[in-house]
Amino acid sequence: MSGLNLLELIDKAKELGAQDVEFYYQSSIDNSIEVYEGDVESLESAHSKGLGIRVFLDNKMGFAYTADFNEKRLEEVIKEAIANAQIASEDEYRDLAEGDYEYDDLDIYDPNLEESSPEDKIDLALQIEKVALDYDQRIESVISVGYGDSISKVRIVNSKGLDQSYKGGIAYAYLYVLASDGEDKQTGSALTYGRNLKALTPVKTGEEGAKNALDLLGGKQVKSQKAPVVFTPKVGAMFMYVLAQALTAESVQKGRSLFAGKLDKTVANERVNIIDNGSLEEGLATAPFDGEGVPSKKTDLIKEGILTNYLYDIYTANKDGVESTANASRGSYRGIPSVSPSNFYLAPGDQEAEDIIKGVENGFYLHKVSGLVTGGANPISGDFSVGATGQWIKGGEIKGAVNEVTIAGNLIDFLKNIEEIGNDLKFNPSIGSYGSPTFKVRELAISGA
Amino acid sequence: MLSEKLIREILQVALEGGGDFAEVFYEDSVRNILTLENSNIENVKTGYDLGVGVRVLSGDKVSYAYTDDITKESLLRTAKVAGAASQGSAKLAVNDLTRKGITLIHPIEKKPMEVSKGQKAELVREANKGALNYDNLIKQVMVTYADKTQKVLIANSEGLLVEDERVHTRMMVTAVASDGEQIQTGSEGPGLHLGFELFDRYKAKELGKEAARQAVTMLKANPAPSAKMPVVINNGFGGVLFHEACGHGLEADAIQKNSSIFAGKVGKQVASKVVTAIDDGTVKNAWGSYGVDDEGESAQRTVLIKDGILQDYMYDYKTARKEDRISTGNGRRDSYRSIPIPRMTNTFIDKGQSNPEDIISAVDDGLYAKKLSGGQVEPATGDFVFTVAEGYLIKNGKIADPIRGATLIGKGIDVLNKISMVGNNLELAPGMCGKDGQSVPAAVGQPTVLVDQITVGGTERKGD
Numbered sequence: 001m002s003g004l005n006l007l008e009l010i011d012k013a014k015e016l017g018a019q020d021v022e023f024y025y026q027s028s029i030d031n032s033i034e035v036y037e038g039d040v041e042s043l044e045s046a047h048s049k050g051l052g053i054r055v056f057l058d059n060k061m062g063f064a065y066t067a068d069f070n071e072k073r074l075e076e077v078i079k080e081a082i083a084n085a086q087i088a089s090e091d092e093y094r095d096l097a098e099g100d101y102e103y104d105d106l107d108i109y110d111p112n113l114e115e116s117s118p119e120d121k122i123d124l125a126l127q128i129e130k131v132a133l134d135y136d137q138r139i140e141s142v143i144s145v146g147y148g149d150s151i152s153k154v155r156i157v158n159s160k161g162l163d164q165s166y167k168g169g170i171a172y173a174y175l176y177v178l179a180s181d182g183e184d185k186q187t188g189s190a191l192t193y194g195r196n197l198k199a200l201t202p203v204k205t206g207e208e209g210a211k212n213a214l215d216l217l218g219g220k221q222v223k224s225q226k227a228p229v230v231f232t233p234k235v236g237a238m239f240m241y242v243l244a245q246a247l248t249a250e251s252v253q254k255g256r257s258l259f260a261g262k263l264d265k266t267v268a269n270e271r272v273n274i275i276d277n278g279s280l281e282e283g284l285a286t287a288p289f290d291g292e293g294v295p296s297k298k299t300d301l302i303k304e305g306i307l308t309n310y311l312y313d314i315y316t317a318n319k320d321g322v323e324s325t326a327n328a329s330r331g332s333y334r335g336i337p338s339v340s341p342s343n344f345y346l347a348p349g350d351q352e353a354e355d356i357i358k359g360v361e362n363g364f365y366l367h368k369v370s371g372l373v374t375g376g377a378n379p380i381s382g383d384f385s386v387g388a389t390g391q392w393i394k395g396g397e398i399k400g401a402v403n404e405v406t407i408a409g410n411l412i413d414f415l416k417n418i419e420e421i422g423n424d425l426k427f428n429p430s431i432g433s434y435g436s437p438t439f440k441v442r443e444l445a446i447s448g449a
Numbered sequence: 450m451l452s453e454k455l456i457r458e459i460l461q462v463a464l465e466g467g468g469d470f471a472e473v474f475y476e477d478s479v480r481n482i483l484t485l486e487n488s489n490i491e492n493v494k495t496g497y498d499l500g501v502g503v504r505v506l507s508g509d510k511v512s513y514a515y516t517d518d519i520t521k522e523s524l525l526r527t528a529k530v531a532g533a534a535s536q537g538s539a540k541l542a543v544n545d546l547t548r549k550g551i552t553l554i555h556p557i558e559k560k561p562m563e564v565s566k567g568q569k570a571e572l573v574r575e576a577n578k579g580a581l582n583y584d585n586l587i588k589q590v591m592v593t594y595a596d597k598t599q600k601v602l603i604a605n606s607e608g609l610l611v612e613d614e615r616v617h618t619r620m621m622v623t624a625v626a627s628d629g630e631q632i633q634t635g636s637e638g639p640g641l642h643l644g645f646e647l648f649d650r651y652k653a654k655e656l657g658k659e660a661a662r663q664a665v666t667m668l669k670a671n672p673a674p675s676a677k678m679p680v681v682i683n684n685g686f687g688g689v690l691f692h693e694a695c696g697h698g699l700e701a702d703a704i705q706k707n708s709s710i711f712a713g714k715v716g717k718q719v720a721s722k723v724v725t726a727i728d729d730g731t732v733k734n735a736w737g738s739y740g741v742d743d744e745g746e747s748a749q750r751t752v753l754i755k756d757g758i759l760q761d762y763m764y765d766y767k768t769a770r771k772e773d774r775i776s777t778g779n780g781r782r783d784s785y786r787s788i789p790i791p792r793m794t795n796t797f798i799d800k801g802q803s804n805p806e807d808i809i810s811a812v813d814d815g816l817y818a819k820k821l822s823g824g825q826v827e828p829a830t831g832d833f834v835f836t837v838a839e840g841y842l843i844k845n846g847k848i849a850d851p852i853r854g855a856t857l858i859g860k861g862i863d864v865l866n867k868i869s870m871v872g873n874n875l876e877l878a879p880g881m882c883g884k885d886g887q888s889v890p891a892a893v894g895q896p897t898v899l900v901d902q903i904t905v906g907g908t909e910r911k912g913d
Contacts, residue, residue, distance in 0.1 A: 036706070042511040042788065043534045048500075049517065066497040067517035077497060084493035087570045091489065118534075143708045143829055178708060178829045187829045224675065254486065255589065256625075336492050370825040371834035371856060378854075380625075380632040385906055387825075387834035387858050404832075404858060406675070406906030447675040447906055 004051070004069055006157040013055060013078045013159075018085075020056035020159045021078075022096050024291070025049070026333040028152035033118070035125045035145055043118070050333035055081040056096065060088040063336045093318035097293040099161035104279050104295065106288050108168040110195040113149060116171075121147045124202050128175050131206030138179050138217065139210050143187070145175040156293045166288050172429070173200050179213035186389075186401075188213030193284060193429055216367060216389050219403025221448040228363035229407065229444045230356055230393065235366050236346060236436025237428035242372060243274065243411065244341040244434065246379045247301050248327070249316035258382040258411060259307060267307045268415035273347035274302040276311055278326055283343030285433035291330035291337040299325045302415075313339045345435030349421030353438035356420050358396040364446060365398060366390040366407070373431060382411035388446070405448035417442040451475055451501070453546055455521060456604045459503060460543040462528040464606060468505035468512075468535035470766075471528075471543070472605040474743065475501045475519075476785040479562065480597040485573045487589065488581075493566070500785040503528045506767060507535035513788045544608030551740040551747070554731060557616045559645035561596035568645075569594050572620070572653045579657025580624040586668060587661050588632075589625040596645075603745035611745040617736070617890055618647045619879060622656045626664035633670075633853060635663025635839070636822075640879035640890070642738045663820065663839050666851050673840065673855035673907030679815035680857065680903045681808055681843065686821055686878035688797050688893035691726065693826040694833040694861030696893075697884065699728075699753050700779070700791040701768035708829045710862050711759060719759045720865035723801055726754040728763055730778055730794030736879035737795040737892040744780035744789050751777045753796075754865075765791045783887040790885060797894030801871025805897040808870045810846040816855065816905055817841040817848055824857075831861035834906075856906040864900050872896035 006023045013021040027049035034041045050067040055078070062085030066077045125147040132142050148171070155165035172193035179186050190209035192200045231239070251257035259267065268274075278296030280286055289295050292314050300308050312320070313328035316339055329340035357365065369376075370387040377384035385408040392399045422438035451459075456473055463471035478498040484491050501524055502515035512534040516527045573592045580590040596618045604610040619640030626633050637660040639651045682690065698709035711719060720726070730738050730748030739748050744766045752760045764772075765780030768791055781792035809817065817840065824835035837855040841848045877894035 040510055040534070042513065044513040044788065045530055046515050046786065047518075048515070048786070062493050064495040064497075066499075068497060068499045068519075073497065077495070080495040083566055084495060087483075087490060087566045088493050089489035089491065091491075141707060143706060185830045187827055255627075334496055336494060370827070370832070371823075371836060373825075376834070376836060376856065378632070383854060385854055385856055387832075387856070387906070404904065406834075406856060406858060408906070 006155070009074065010157065010159050012075070016078055017082050018055040018057060020096055022054040022156065022158035024052040024330060024333055025155045026152060028150055030150045031121070032148035033121055033125055033146060035122065035129055038126065040122055052330065052333040052335070053078060053081045055085045056094060057082065057085040059090045059092050059094055060085045061094045062086070062088055065334045093315050095314055095318055096158045096160050097162050097314060100164060101295045103164065103288045106279060106286060107281055108195065108286055110169060112196045113169045113171055114151060116197045120197060124173055124197065124200060127202040128173055128206040131203050132175055132177050132210040135207055135210035136214055138181055138214060140178045140180040143176045143178050147173045158293065162293045164289055164293055168287060169195060170284065171197055171200060173202065173205065175206060175209040177209050177213050179217055181217045184218050186213045186216040191429055212367065215391060216401045216403070219389060219401035221404050222392060222402050222446065223449055224447045226443050226445055228360050228440060228442055230360060230363060230365045230438065230440045231436070232367055233424060233426035233436045233438055234428050235369055236439055237434040238369060238372050238431065240344055240346060240434040240436050241431050242377045242379065244344045247310055248339040249310040249312045249320060250339045251379060252310050253316060253319055256380055258380060262307050265307055266305050267412060268302050268305045269418045270305040271349060271421055272302055272305050272415055272418050273300065275300055275347055276325070276327065276341050276344045278342030280343045283433050284427065284429045285342040290326040291328040294324045294326040294328065296326045296342065311339055311341055313337060341432070343433045343435065345425060345427070346437065346439065348423045348425040348437040351420055351422050353422040353424050356422055356438055356440050357393055357398065359420070360393045360396060360440070363393045364390055364402065365393050377411065384409060384411060405446050407444050407446050409444045414441055450602060453610065455524070456610070457543055457546060459524050459528045460604065460606045462525050463503050463505050463532040464541050464543065466532035466535035467540065468507045468532055469541060470506040470606055471532070472504045472603065472744065473501060474785055475602040476599060478597060478599040480595065481561065481569065483569055483573050483594045485577055485592040488577055490570055490573065498784060501527065502785040503531040504788060505531045505535055509771065510534065511767065511788055515785050541606060543606045546604055546610040547608050549609060549611040549745065551611060551613060554740065555642050555734045555738055557644040560598070561616065561618055561645055562598055564645045572648060575653035576620060576622045576657040579654035580622060580661040583658050583661035584626070584665050586626040586628060586665050587624050588627045590657065591623040593621045595619050601743065603741070603743065605745065609745045611741050613740045615642060615739055616644050618643055618645060620653065620656060622660040624657070624660040624664040626661070626668045628668055631668055633664050633667035635660045635667065638879065640736050641734050642736060643734045667839060667853045670851035670853040673852040673905060675905060675907045677902050677904050679812050680900045680905065681812060681815065681817045682821070682898050682900065683819045684872060684874045684896045685876040686893060687818060688878065688895035689821055689824060689880060690833065690835055690864065691798055691895060692793060692796055692882070692891070692893040693824050694831050695865060696793050696796045697826070697828050698831060698861065699762050701762045701764040702791050703828060704762050705768055705771060710831050714759045715761065717759055718757050719862065720754050720757040721868045722757040723871045724754055724757050724865055724868050725752070725799040726797065727752050727799050728779065728793055728796045732795045732877065735795045735877055735892050736890050737793065742778045742780045743782045744776065746776045746778040746780060748794065749778040763791050763793060765789055781889050783889050787887045790887070792884065792889055793882060793891045795877055795892035795894065797875065797877060798871065798896065798898065800873050800875035800896045803870045803872050805872045805874050808872055808897050808899050809843060809848060811870060811899060812843045813845055815843045817843050818857065833861060834858050854907060858904040858906050864903065867901040868898050869901050870899040872898065
């Protein structure tokens with residue numbers, strides 16, 4: 001591996017004063033293409049690699065990373081990590097994975113991806129652009145459309161005998177469109193991903209991006225009121241993002257979660273099941289093990305409305321005297337592992353999305369929220385207030401678009417009021433790997449005119 | 450560092466496919482981050498980033514490749530990959546490289562690399578203490594210290610060769626106050642293009658105290674009402690609204706794609722007459738400043754809006770070339786891993802005539818947004834939502850009770866047209882600006898301003 005002998009480096013780190021040490025090596029090949037008005041606008045390609053080093057010393061942890069594997073630099077980086085550990089606070093729960101575990105063999109790498117030609121990738125992006133532009137005259141422009149892929153190798157080695165690696169690959173394509181009816185302008189976006197080019201759906205995705213913008217044109221404010229709200233999978237997934245942050249053991253232990261002290265209690269409607277599953281093969285955040293080498297698994301967080309578990313890494317699990325749920329995440333070799341969800345979703349129910357809408361006499365079909373993930377929801381109190389755009393439902397039918405309103409409520413009330421759940425689970429990878437089906441919340445406060 | 454001979458070779462190889470412009474961006478960065486929580490120093494991190502990116506332009510097409518392996522062999526391979534997508538036939542020669550001297554406008558006295566880790570840890574503890582000692586209601590404090598020293602070398606086929614060193618130092622304190630029922634947070638986070646002398650200007654303990662004051666104040670606040678009302682936005686970080694809801698629409702890439710409300714409006718009235726807005730990368734030691742941008746163009750001051758009339762946009766090399774003009778020095782990237790794109794530096798509404806007190810007195814019934822936190826904007830339409838971190842009602846020209854949970858909702862251009870008073874107390878504040886997945890330090894700013902009407906979304910539940 002690029003001339004790096006990680007096992008020798010462990011000895012080196014110990015010689016330099018580390019008691020325990022862990023190396024996280026990552027190399028990747030990334031490509032991305034953007035097209036604009038029928039031509040290639042940009043092409044990017046990269047071969048990169050790097051090493052993250054965690055050093056443990058008297059229950060203290062230090063971290064350093066480098067992309068430069070020059071022998072002198074490596075020694076300097078190890079020394080920095082040790083010096084960093086020396087000024088950290090002592091904490092008896094800091095620890096590494098104890099040697100190797102049993103791991104699932106996951107199908108997350110397709111060699112076809114590496115062999116796909118740049119021309120095919122460009123064609124795919126061009127096709128998405130064309131589909132969106134041709135979809136309706138009111139599509140004013142496709143602001144951005146692109147294709148990307150990434151193949152990465154990860155290896156973790158630690159001084160307790162763990163030595164594991166995997167290779168994974170993912171391809172994706174997206175678009176962001178602008179629709180205009182002369183007066184109002186609205187944007188829409190859509191994304192498709194898979195393990196190879198064939199798994200991507202350029203036509204469906206291009207149409208979806210266009211439709212998302214068109215649905216919202218000519219939006220009007222509605223009167224302030226309380227009404228049922230039907231969530232699209234896309235917006236549902238954004239709420240899953242907020243819930244996931246509050247369900248990490250780190251948030252709970254630090255008193256930053258509305259779920260603190262609520263284990264085994266009812267926190268949601270009995271139809272609600274919320275799951276984290278790092279070994280879901282179709283997921284974007286899937287790998288045989290997490291950022292500390294712990295095997296990925298499925299964890300029930302809310303089961304039939306009852307809070308059953310939190311998300312743990314080794315450190316937070318040690319603190320609570322439980323097992324890690326394999327939710328240590330590093331982002332890249334540049335990051336210190338911390339608790340974070342993998343593929344996190346609201347489990348699907350058995351209703352058709354259409355039937356949920358049909359059952360609403362007078363309510364809001366929520367397509368977009370803004371401000372939710374940037375401070376619009378308080379993870380401790382659970383209060384949220386966000387800008388909302390969507391359509392109004394009257395007598396079971398979708399009527400005009402709705403704009404410039406806010407919806408407000410509390411996350412626990414929201415969970416308890418989820419009374420109908422669709423069978424159309426879909427992941428929204430724009431903010432991580434969060435998924436949700438269509439669902440209906442009995443009542444939320446809408447403020448408008 | 451790369452030799453001039455090797456740089457020329459890389460540029461020449463990059464142009465072999467027929468490109469009409471090639472550029473080398475070399476970066477050697479070191480960063481240090483310390484985080485404290487629950488009075489423990491939890492994470493201490495040092496990162497070394499070293500790499501080279503090669504960009505080739507061929508008409509409007511950009512092709513980019515980067516590597517973190519800076520051997521000659523790998524660099525030439527990277528140049529070849531970057532050049533392969535070009536379609537021109539003419540083989541351009543690389544001009545002789547001329548080293549561009551840069552005037553040192555952002556002097557650094559105490560290089561963070563030369564300050565001991567122990568001193569940085571001490572500072573973080575001081576801030577923690579400042580917040581904890583403020584009030585018993587403070588239950589938690591989080592402190593982050595960060596410094597970054599970035600050395601860059603930029604060279605291109607037109608013969609430019611320039612080096613720059615950027616030093617950024619910042620501290621962020623978040624205090625959490627709780628009375629057992631409600632929880633509120635406050636935060637304070639100064640940062641400058643400066644070394645450790647940042648802390649001669651800002652005392653860590655005071656930063657902690659200020660974060661705590663905000664949290665405790667908000668704990669005692671009532672839920673915000675929902676209504677359309679006049680809003681006074683305080684100076685400093687209040688400028689984030691202009692940055693997000695208008696500034697991005699003044700970047701030349703958005704203009705050329707016609708995805709901005711400001712496209713085609715130079716010379717036209719786009720804001721009320723009291724509004725002058727500027728992007729200025731030369732403000733001494735400001736958070737968004739530099740000597741040269743990431744394409745080697747000198748930082749400059751660009752008037753975007755003068756007395757309400759749109760003057761100009763912010764350009765990088767590529768967007769400027771398309772209009773046959775020169776860059777405004779706004780070509781930035783987050784590292785050697787990314788292509789440069791037009792970005793803001795220090796972007797602010799310029800100071801006006803009014804005393805801040807007179808602005809408050811002018812409002813009978815409204816909201817005083819003393820501090821904004823994050824926000825979200827649809828760049829193509831200018832629709833925004835911002836959260837008010839510290840807000841008060843204004844009653845009969847006086848600041849009244851604090852309110853919590855308020856959001857500001859509207860469109861950027863509407864707000865610009867509804868600004869009726871601009872204060873004389875311009876101040877800048879640091880932020881990390883994200884665009885196309887790239888994050889760069891950018892300062893926002895403004896004096897205190899009065900916006901005649903904004904939709905305020907609150908959490909107060911009428912009719913409950």
